[in-house]
Each structure stands twice: as structure tokens, then as C-alpha cells.
Amino acid sequence: MSTQTAAPAATPTRHLDLAVGGMTCAACAARVERSLGKLDGVRATVNYATERASVHYPADLDPAKLVATVERAGYTATLRGESSPEKRDARVRDLRRRLIVAAVLAVPLGNLSITLALVPSLRFPSWELVCLLLATPVVFWSAAPFHRAALRNLRHASSSMDTLVSLGVLASYLWSAVSVMTGSGGEAGYWLGFGATAPGADSVYLDVAAGVTTFLLAGRYFELRSRRGAADLLGALDGLAAKDVRILRADGEVLAGIGELVVGDRFVVRPGEKIAADGTVESGLSAVDVSAITGEPVPAEIGPGARVIGGSINLNGRLVVRAGAVGARSQLAQMSALAERAQERKASVQRMADRVCAVFVPVVSALAVLTLAGWLLAGEPGRAAFGAAVSVLIIACPCALGLATPTALMVGVGRGAQLGILVKGPDALEASRSVDTVVLDKTGTVTRGRMSLAETRSFGSLSAAEVLRLAAAVEDSSEHPIAAAIVAGYAEELPDAAEFQALPGLGARGVVDGQSVLVGRPRFLTEEGIPVGSEVAAAVVDAEDTGATVVLVSCAGAMAGMLVVRDEVKPSARAAVAQLHRLGLRTVLLTGDNEATAQAVAAEVGIPEVLAGVLPSEKAEAVSALQRKGHRVAMVGDGVNDAPALATADLGLAIAEGTDLALRSADIILVRDDLAVLPDAIRLAQRTFRTIRSNLAWAFGYNVAALPLAALGLLNPLIAGAAMSLSSVLVVSNSLRLRNFSPGS
Numbered sequence: 001m002s003t004q005t006a007a008p009a010a011t012p013t014r015h016l017d018l019a020v021g022g023m024t025c026a027a028c029a030a031r032v033e034r035s036l037g038k039l040d041g042v043r044a045t046v047n048y049a050t051e052r053a054s055v056h057y058p059a060d061l062d063p064a065k066l067v068a069t070v071e072r073a074g075y076t077a078t079l080r081g082e083s084s085p086e087k088r089d090a091r092v093r094d095l096r097r098r099l100i101v102a103a104v105l106a107v108p109l110g111n112l113s114i115t116l117a118l119v120p121s122l123r124f125p126s127w128e129l130v131c132l133l134l135a136t137p138v139v140f141w142s143a144a145p146f147h148r149a150a151l152r153n154l155r156h157a158s159s160s161m162d163t164l165v166s167l168g169v170l171a172s173y174l175w176s177a178v179s180v181m182t183g184s185g186g187e188a189g190y191w192l193g194f195g196a197t198a199p200g201a202d203s204v205y206l207d208v209a210a211g212v213t214t215f216l217l218a219g220r221y222f223e224l225r226s227r228r229g230a231a232d233l234l235g236a237l238d239g240l241a242a243k244d245v246r247i248l249r250a251d252g253e254v255l256a257g258i259g260e261l262v263v264g265d266r267f268v269v270r271p272g273e274k275i276a277a278d279g280t281v282e283s284g285l286s287a288v289d290v291s292a293i294t295g296e297p298v299p300a301e302i303g304p305g306a307r308v309i310g311g312s313i314n315l316n317g318r319l320v321v322r323a324g325a326v327g328a329r330s331q332l333a334q335m336s337a338l339a340e341r342a343q344e345r346k347a348s349v350q351r352m353a354d355r356v357c358a359v360f361v362p363v364v365s366a367l368a369v370l371t372l373a374g375w376l377l378a379g380e381p382g383r384a385a386f387g388a389a390v391s392v393l394i395i396a397c398p399c400a401l402g403l404a405t406p407t408a409l410m411v412g413v414g415r416g417a418q419l420g421i422l423v424k425g426p427d428a429l430e431a432s433r434s435v436d437t438v439v440l441d442k443t444g445t446v447t448r449g450r451m452s453l454a455e456t457r458s459f460g461s462l463s464a465a466e467v468l469r470l471a472a473a474v475e476d477s478s479e480h481p482i483a484a485a486i487v488a489g490y491a492e493e494l495p496d497a498a499e500f501q502a503l504p505g506l507g508a509r510g511v512v513d514g515q516s517v518l519v520g521r522p523r524f525l526t527e528e529g530i531p532v533g534s535e536v537a538a539a540v541v542d543a544e545d546t547g548a549t550v551v552l553v554s555c556a557g558a559m560a561g562m563l564v565v566r567d568e569v570k571p572s573a574r575a576a577v578a579q580l581h582r583l584g585l586r587t588v589l590l591t592g593d594n595e596a597t598a599q600a601v602a603a604e605v606g607i608p609e610v611l612a613g614v615l616p617s618e619k620a621e622a623v624s625a626l627q628r629k630g631h632r633v634a635m636v637g638d639g640v641n642d643a644p645a646l647a648t649a650d651l652g653l654a655i656a657e658g659t660d661l662a663l664r665s666a667d668i669i670l671v672r673d674d675l676a677v678l679p680d681a682i683r684l685a686q687r688t689f690r691t692i693r694s695n696l697a698w699a700f701g702y703n704v705a706a707l708p709l710a711a712l713g714l715l716n717p718l719i720a721g722a723a724m725s726l727s728s729v730l731v732v733s734n735s736l737r738l739r740n741f742s743p744g745s
Helices: 026-037 063-072 085-118 127-142 144-155 161-182 201-238 331-344 350-377 382-396 399-418 426-432 442-446 464-475 481-488 522-527 534-545 573-582 595-605 616-628 640-648 660-665 677-711 717-740
Strands: 013-021 043-047 052-058 076-079 244-249 252-257 266-269 278-283 286-289 300-302 319-325 421-423 437-441 447-458 497-503 507-512 515-520 549-555 558-569 586-590 609-611 633-637 651-655 668-670
Touching: 013 063, 026 043, 026 052, 026 063, 052 063, 063 076, 085 127, 085 144, 085 201, 127 144, 127 161, 127 201, 144 161, 144 201, 161 201, 161 350, 161 382, 350 382, 350 677, 382 677, 399 421, 399 677, 399 717, 421 677, 426 651, 426 677, 437 442, 437 616, 437 640, 442 447, 442 586, 442 595, 442 633, 447 464, 447 481, 464 481, 464 497, 464 507, 464 515, 464 549, 464 558, 481 549, 481 558, 515 522, 522 534, 522 549, 534 549, 534 558, 534 595, 558 595, 573 586, 573 595, 573 677, 586 595, 586 616, 595 609, 616 633, 616 640, 633 640, 640 651, 651 677, 668 677, 677 717
Parallel strands: 437 586, 437 633, 586 609, 633 651, 651 668
Antiparallel strands: 013 052, 013 076, 043 052, 244 252, 244 266, 266 319, 278 319, 286 300, 421 668, 447 558, 497 507, 507 515, 515 549, 549 558
16 A cells, blocks of 8 residues: 655745835845845845835745845835835935035035146145045035945945945045145146146045035936836825725625625615726616726716726716625736736846946956055055056046936936926836837827817707707706716807706706707617607718717707717827837827727827727736737826836836826826827937937946056046046036937937
């Protein structure tokens, strides 16, 4: 008789999100990830852009141990939700204060140190001490974040750009401080190729220390501001969900927390309340506002058997709904998960510099030590040996490398703001370089997102103006968007409508000037016994084929006329699409509307491809499907339902009039209500990214070429400082060329 060994039961796991503070580059995120991964059974993904760690851990592990592990690695950690917006704002304010202090002190220091070091006749007593006093707060308080990060790296035997910044700043300051304290007597300074500097020129390095600190703090401050909004994405999604639900029990309605609702429960939704979960209507007629979820402007008319989406709002009738999907399985929760996964894969172009520095920093540090040792072993004076070593550090200090991204980003963003384009961060620029497909949401993006009266036709003895007058009088008592469009289409004073009655899903009735008036869908009039002739039926079909909504009007029991309401295409849409095509980009219209409506809009604006009938939760998948075919996709949208698709796309662009969630998910925000800005946004992003790439190539190439010269003593510290400053000036000048970007160029 054989025996079998039972397989060990799988250890149950849990999941939590940590807000991680103190990360300054992609290397920091990797370090936190490695630290958490060393714990048994723990899997962690750390996102530098959103400053979050997604952790899967054994159920028997105390979450406090995860927090302690992150803190031992030198960073801060709190459970997501405990990290309030106030705490994040405090970090931004602290960085801003350090930047202001650095800038205020660096400007006079630069003027004093350079001018007085090189022109002895302008010096005054103790001028070196004045320079030293101006530099000290910058080096030790403003630059403290760089020094702390360098110490943390040192404790973990690693390095980053912060390491080299800290070394360069401290070396420049300490060398100058020693020179000021010990003095250089009557000796001349350093040979510049055309003569020697005046004695005491050593203190010129103080402006190097202050300048590097100021420029890099500016870059760090801008980067932090550009990405802090991403952390609020899931919170904004959570805000759409209902918190309470009226569950139907045997003894009536019971108000309970949303967590008590389970699949199969019946719950009541009163007018004005959010629908608590995805489900099916069992009883009741109403109009449901789905704009917050689907982005569609026209409320959905629903009745028994209709599907409803959690988070949408019941406008009028009382509904009884049977829950079909709750919690994590609801459509809203799945949209949240899609957005979260998409955000986690975002990368920043600044990581290029971080990857370079991962190798560059230890190499430069070792080269500085070898330079010092080599000169001493060769019998050269200590002053000359230390000067060569400091030259290596100063010439290699990655000021230009650190400026490459933020300066181009600042100029590009500034120029974009003048044109109505807000670039939220370098991720957008990185993604823009290879976009080949632009997916445009229909409602609110290509169209205005609100209904308007397009046409009024008469089919009886009344004139078209009289048909509109009667219909507007009845609809003036309704809050339906179609009714609002009809009322807005009549400019004169309206008569009163008596005996008004709204019939959800059908239309409305009332008495105007003593005559019974019906306004509604063709089915409504047919059910009321109003004959709809072949001429009217044909006109209805023709209008609906163009994507319009048709409302029929009867007066005193006879057909009176027809109103055509449609979501108008934005005037700039066709020209914008044509310009995208001239840029060689493929365009696709994406919408939850029916095929006929979508094709009509696409034909009007010149978009050749249409994806119609796409559910909100399927929009991100539609974008992913294009990506799997090898396309680099830019998504343009404005609604909550667009948020996962915006985050999934390689480049997300949101209309500024859209929902807050869509704006948080997007990489670029289009402020102007003019789609012509769309191709400009893509071209500006591409040009800015190319500028960043050229800046990085110059900065790194310059350092590689200059390092051997510094090590051989061919560049004294003064020339090294000047060369480093020149490198920075060239990078900034290259970035400033973006100010010449013009629309349509």
C-alpha cells in the first residue's frame, strides 16, 4: 500500500500599498524594492513616479515589519491613505524654501566671488569671508537633501547623481574654505593659458558650490510638483463610489454601509442617489446620469431588465436593483485597477541620467582618488595633487547632466502654457517620440459633450416656429438634457404649460394654450394613439442615421413636427484631424455610442477608423489591443471612463474641461477648447524630448572628454569651474530655443 505526502498548503497572501517618501531617483525605487524582496514571501513593486510600493506579503507577516524594512533602507513609509495631501504639499514647500534661500544667496555670491577673485583692485577687507558666509547656508542647508541622499547611498554601498552632486558641492566649498582660512600669501593663483590669476583666486569655487545647488534644487522642485498628482488617482476613483446603500430586507429598506452589500441583494435607489453597485433593474423607470462613468452627455433611459453601473446617478424615478457585481468586481473598481496597473509602468526620461550616474559616479570618485595618489607618488606638491583631484570632481559634477531635463522641460512647458498646452512631466515627452496612432474619444473631445437643437421640422398645419414654441413650453418643466437643449433653442418668452407630466424613457406631456401637447420618442406618440405617417418615419430614420436624437411633437391629437437634437462636432475638429494626418499619424474614433452615430461623426471630421459600442471598462483594453499590434498610442479624452485608457496609452492627453480624474491620468492637458492645439501638443512634446536627448548627450560627452584633461592637470580648478559653468550655459541655451516653437510649424 503506497502512501502519498500531502502537498503543503499555499500560504495565504495579502496586499497593501505603501506611500514611500525620500526617493530621489529610479535607483532609490530599486533599492526599496530589493529591501522588501529580501523578506520571505514578499513581492514588491515600487513606483518612483507615484511614490508607491505595491506589496504582496504572507498573511502571518505584520505589516509594521514592511514599514520598518523601508525605513531601515533610509526612506519613509506609511500606509496609503495615511499619507495625506498635506504631507506631500509640505515636502514641496520645504523644497521651495531651500530653493529660494539658495537663489537669493547664490546671485550676490556669484557676482562677488568671480569679480573680486579676478580683479584685485575691487577687493575690500575680508571679502573672502563674506563669500564664505554667503555660501555656507546654501551648501549645508539648501543642499541638505543631496547630502542626506549621498549618506544613505554610502550606507548601502551604492551611488546616484546625489552622490556626485554632494561630493562636488562639498569639495568646491571645502577647498575654497581652506584657501580662505590659510591664505595663499603672495603666490599667484593658477595658470589660465595667458597668464596667472591674482593671489586668492581659489575662493572662486564658492560660486560653483552655490550655483550647482541652486540649479539642481530647481530641477528637483519642478520634478516633484509635476508628478505629485499621480498619487491621487485612486482616491479620485474611490470618490465616485457610493458609501451607503438601501438594502431591501424582509422588514423593508435598511440603510447600510456599502461593504454589507453582496451579490444577489436587492437594493433601492432613490432620485438623486448614486447607484451602489453594478446590477439589473427589477422595477422602476428612470433616467440615469452616466456621464461621470461613461462620459456620454445623454442620460440613459432605463426600466426593468436594464443594466446599471455602480457610481452612476439616478435622476428621477425610484429603482429596485439586484446587485450583480460588488466590491472589486464592479466596473468602477476594475477601472481603478486598470489605471493603477497602467500608472505602475510609467517611466521618466530622467532615469537615463540616473542610469548613467550609476556607473559614472563611482568611476569619477575612483578617478579623483587615483589622480591624487598618482600626483603624490610622482613627487608633485600636495597643493598641485589636491588641485588636480578637485578639478576631476568639479569638471565631472553633473550640473549640466542634472539641468538637461528640467531646463528643457521648464522652457517647453512654459511655451506650451502660452499655447494652451500643459505638460505634466517628462513621461509625456518620452512617450511622444514614437507615437504613431491617436485615439480620440468622441463625446466631449471631438464633440462638445452637450446637446443642442439642430433642426425643427413641421409636418402639419403649424409652422416650425410654433412647433418649437409648444415643445419648449412643455420641456421647460423638465430637467432632462434633451429638454434643456430644446428650451435653449427657443429665444422668445415661453407660455406656461399646465398639467405637466414627465414620463421617464418616453417623453413629457402638458397643456399649452388649452391644447394637449406631447413631446417624446416616436414610440411614445404611437402608444398614445398619434399616427406617425411614412413621411415622418422616413425623416426619423434619416436623422438617426446621422447620429442625432429625434423628438416628435403632437398637438391636439395630431402630428405637429419633429425636433432634431445632436451633440455638435467642435468646429476645430476637422482641421485638427487633418493636421494629425499630415504629421503621419493614424487616427481612431473611440466611443460607447452606436455604430451609426460614431460613423456619422467620424465621417464629418475625417477620421477613417471607428471603434464603436465600447463599454467604459473596455476602453483601456481597446488601447492595449492597438499596442499589442505594435502601435504607439496617444489617447485623447475627457471623462472618468477615459482615465484608465489615458493611463494605459503611451501618451495621454486630456481636455481641460473634462473630469478631474481624467486630468490626473493624462500626461498632457489641453487647456484651450480648440482641438487644433492637439497636433501642436504632440509636436511640442516631441521637440522638447529631442532637446532633452541632445542636452544629455552634450552633458555626458563633455564630462567624458574633460575628465582626462583634469586628471592630467591640464585643467586647474578655476578653469574646471568655468568649463562646467559653460557646459551648463550651453545646455540652458539649447533649451531656450524651445521658446521659438510656433503653432502649426
